[in-house]
Amino acid sequence: APPAKEAVCRACHGDGGAKPIMDVYPKLNGQNKGYLVAILKSYRSGERKGGQSAVMNAQAKMLSDDDIEALATYYSSQK
Protein backbone atom coordinates (compact mmCIF):
# COMPACT_ATOMS: atom_id res chain seq x y z
CA ALA A 1 0.00 0.00 0.00
CA PRO A 2 1.24 3.54 -0.63
CA PRO A 3 2.75 5.49 2.30
CA ALA A 4 0.35 7.43 4.55
CA LYS A 5 1.02 10.86 3.05
CA GLU A 6 0.82 9.68 -0.58
CA ALA A 7 -2.78 10.91 -0.87
CA VAL A 8 -1.56 14.52 -0.70
CA CYS A 9 0.91 13.92 -3.55
CA ARG A 10 -1.72 12.08 -5.58
CA ALA A 11 -3.90 15.18 -5.64
CA CYS A 12 -1.50 16.82 -8.13
CA HIS A 13 0.72 13.98 -9.42
CA GLY A 14 -2.08 11.42 -9.95
CA ASP A 15 -2.20 7.68 -9.21
CA GLY A 16 1.32 6.31 -8.70
CA GLY A 17 2.56 9.77 -9.73
CA ALA A 18 1.95 8.77 -13.36
CA LYS A 19 -0.88 11.16 -14.23
CA PRO A 20 -0.18 14.72 -13.07
CA ILE A 21 -3.23 16.94 -13.30
CA MET A 22 -1.23 19.59 -15.19
CA ASP A 23 1.41 19.20 -17.89
CA VAL A 24 3.77 21.46 -15.96
CA TYR A 25 3.79 19.04 -13.00
CA PRO A 26 6.30 16.19 -13.19
CA LYS A 27 5.52 12.53 -13.42
CA LEU A 28 7.07 10.69 -10.44
CA ASN A 29 6.59 7.05 -11.44
CA GLY A 30 9.89 5.26 -11.93
CA GLN A 31 11.92 8.37 -11.09
CA ASN A 32 15.32 7.84 -9.40
CA LYS A 33 14.89 7.42 -5.63
CA GLY A 34 18.02 9.47 -4.81
CA TYR A 35 16.69 12.34 -6.92
CA LEU A 36 13.29 12.27 -5.22
CA VAL A 37 14.89 12.27 -1.74
CA ALA A 38 17.30 15.10 -2.63
CA ILE A 39 14.60 17.24 -4.23
CA LEU A 40 12.00 16.74 -1.47
CA LYS A 41 14.61 17.73 1.12
CA SER A 42 15.57 20.74 -1.02
CA TYR A 43 11.90 21.79 -1.16
CA ARG A 44 11.54 21.18 2.58
CA SER A 45 14.54 23.37 3.42
CA GLY A 46 13.22 26.09 1.11
CA GLU A 47 16.45 25.96 -0.90
CA ARG A 48 14.57 24.81 -4.00
CA LYS A 49 13.22 27.79 -5.95
CA GLY A 50 11.64 28.23 -9.36
CA GLY A 51 8.92 26.23 -11.09
CA GLN A 52 6.15 25.26 -8.67
CA SER A 53 8.44 25.54 -5.65
CA ALA A 54 5.96 27.66 -3.66
CA VAL A 55 3.45 24.81 -3.69
CA MET A 56 6.08 22.16 -3.05
CA ASN A 57 7.84 24.06 -0.23
CA ALA A 58 4.54 24.02 1.71
CA GLN A 59 3.91 20.33 1.01
CA ALA A 60 7.43 19.18 1.80
CA LYS A 61 7.48 21.02 5.14
CA MET A 62 4.94 18.49 6.40
CA LEU A 63 7.23 15.53 5.64
CA SER A 64 9.62 13.81 8.03
CA ASP A 65 12.77 12.07 6.81
CA ASP A 66 10.90 8.76 7.12
CA ASP A 67 8.00 10.13 5.07
CA ILE A 68 10.44 11.26 2.38
CA GLU A 69 12.18 7.88 2.37
CA ALA A 70 8.84 6.04 2.10
CA LEU A 71 7.47 8.31 -0.65
CA ALA A 72 10.71 8.18 -2.68
CA THR A 73 10.80 4.39 -2.39
CA TYR A 74 7.14 4.15 -3.39
CA TYR A 75 7.30 6.42 -6.43
CA SER A 76 10.63 5.11 -7.75
CA SER A 77 9.07 1.64 -7.80
CA GLN A 78 5.93 2.69 -9.69
CA LYS A 79 5.59 1.73 -13.36
Place this chain on the structure above:
Amino acid sequence: APPAKEAVCRACHGDGGAKPIMDVYPKLNGQNKGYLVAILKSYRSGERKGGQSAVMNAQAKMLSDDDIEALATYYSSQK
Protein backbone atom coordinates in the same frame (compact mmCIF):
# COMPACT_ATOMS: atom_id res chain seq x y z
CA ALA B 1 17.22 11.54 -34.44
CA PRO B 2 17.70 13.36 -31.15
CA PRO B 3 18.05 17.17 -31.20
CA ALA B 4 21.54 18.62 -31.79
CA LYS B 5 22.25 19.48 -28.15
CA GLU B 6 20.99 16.16 -26.77
CA ALA B 7 24.57 14.82 -26.53
CA VAL B 8 25.30 17.25 -23.70
CA CYS B 9 22.25 16.07 -21.76
CA ARG B 10 23.12 12.44 -22.43
CA ALA B 11 26.44 12.82 -20.63
CA CYS B 12 24.59 12.95 -17.27
CA HIS B 13 21.06 11.69 -18.01
CA GLY B 14 22.07 8.73 -20.22
CA ASP B 15 20.55 7.41 -23.48
CA GLY B 16 17.05 8.81 -23.97
CA GLY B 17 17.39 10.30 -20.48
CA ALA B 18 16.59 6.87 -19.05
CA LYS B 19 19.93 6.04 -17.40
CA PRO B 20 21.31 8.94 -15.36
CA ILE B 21 24.90 8.37 -14.30
CA MET B 22 24.00 9.24 -10.66
CA ASP B 23 20.95 8.31 -8.62
CA VAL B 24 20.49 11.96 -7.63
CA TYR B 25 20.02 12.97 -11.28
CA PRO B 26 16.49 12.66 -12.66
CA LYS B 27 15.33 10.35 -15.40
CA LEU B 28 13.86 12.39 -18.29
CA ASN B 29 12.30 9.67 -20.44
CA GLY B 30 8.51 10.02 -20.64
CA GLN B 31 8.49 13.12 -18.42
CA ASN B 32 5.78 15.72 -19.07
CA LYS B 33 6.83 18.08 -21.88
CA GLY B 34 5.34 21.16 -20.16
CA TYR B 35 7.34 20.36 -17.03
CA LEU B 36 10.60 19.96 -18.97
CA VAL B 37 10.07 23.28 -20.80
CA ALA B 38 9.15 25.14 -17.57
CA ILE B 39 12.10 23.71 -15.63
CA LEU B 40 14.70 24.24 -18.36
CA LYS B 41 13.58 27.87 -18.67
CA SER B 42 13.71 28.20 -14.87
CA TYR B 43 17.28 26.87 -14.89
CA ARG B 44 18.18 29.13 -17.80
CA SER B 45 16.89 32.24 -16.01
CA GLY B 46 18.75 31.23 -12.86
CA GLU B 47 15.48 31.23 -10.90
CA ARG B 48 15.78 27.50 -10.22
CA LYS B 49 17.88 26.87 -7.11
CA GLY B 50 18.65 23.83 -5.01
CA GLY B 51 19.55 20.29 -6.04
CA GLN B 52 22.01 20.25 -8.90
CA SER B 53 20.93 23.71 -10.08
CA ALA B 54 24.51 25.00 -10.37
CA VAL B 55 25.26 22.41 -13.05
CA MET B 56 21.93 22.85 -14.78
CA ASN B 57 22.02 26.66 -14.76
CA ALA B 58 25.24 26.51 -16.80
CA GLN B 59 23.84 23.91 -19.23
CA ALA B 60 20.50 25.63 -19.74
CA LYS B 61 22.14 28.98 -20.49
CA MET B 62 23.38 27.49 -23.75
CA LEU B 63 19.86 26.61 -24.90
CA SER B 64 17.59 28.68 -27.13
CA ASP B 65 13.79 28.44 -26.89
CA ASP B 66 13.86 26.19 -29.95
CA ASP B 67 16.49 23.93 -28.33
CA ILE B 68 14.33 23.67 -25.21
CA GLU B 69 11.23 22.88 -27.28
CA ALA B 70 13.11 20.20 -29.26
CA LEU B 71 14.70 18.61 -26.17
CA ALA B 72 11.42 18.62 -24.19
CA THR B 73 9.61 17.05 -27.15
CA TYR B 74 12.35 14.45 -27.55
CA TYR B 75 12.58 13.38 -23.89
CA SER B 76 8.83 13.37 -23.27
CA SER B 77 8.49 10.91 -26.14
CA GLN B 78 11.19 8.52 -24.90
CA LYS B 79 10.16 5.21 -23.36
